[in-house]
Amino acid sequence: MESTMYSLNSLRSMEIIDINTGCKLGYIKDLVVDCNNYKVISVLVPNQSTGWFSKNNDIEIPWAKITKIGVDVILIDGTDILYNND
Template sequence: MFSMNNLKMMEIIDIDSGAKLGFIKDFKIDTEDYKVISIILPGEKGTWFSKNEDLEIPWEYIKKIGVDVILIQSPKGLLIDEQ
């Protein structure tokens, strides 16, 4: 069992590409069923006037929560391609 603060300190890594996606910014919670629906990661940094698009990852894509990382396996097209 992990607290929300502990989860926010863990780095998110995509299993397929090995890409480091960052840290959890926020959670989407179902308040009626008391469960996490998805995690929100900060989007890529833009310019002063551009809007940052956050990345929402459904909870069912999380495959493993380790000691200091969270491993996800995303379907094709969910994550932005790495350079």
């Protein structure tokens, strides 16, 4: 991936889309950072599934699964990521 700098505010305003299914996963809620190596490990996205018995766990997307960061979207390869794609 290109080494372009993005601010946290600009990343949080970009919608995350799975390139395999075309599903819109939502927007970044938080980042998981390795403070020792100064690297982003993964991004957290709120789980969209809501229902009587659904858990409200966040979807954790490893940084390595991000394929492209565009102007207003972040494309990911969601092959091994568990999320509800209703």
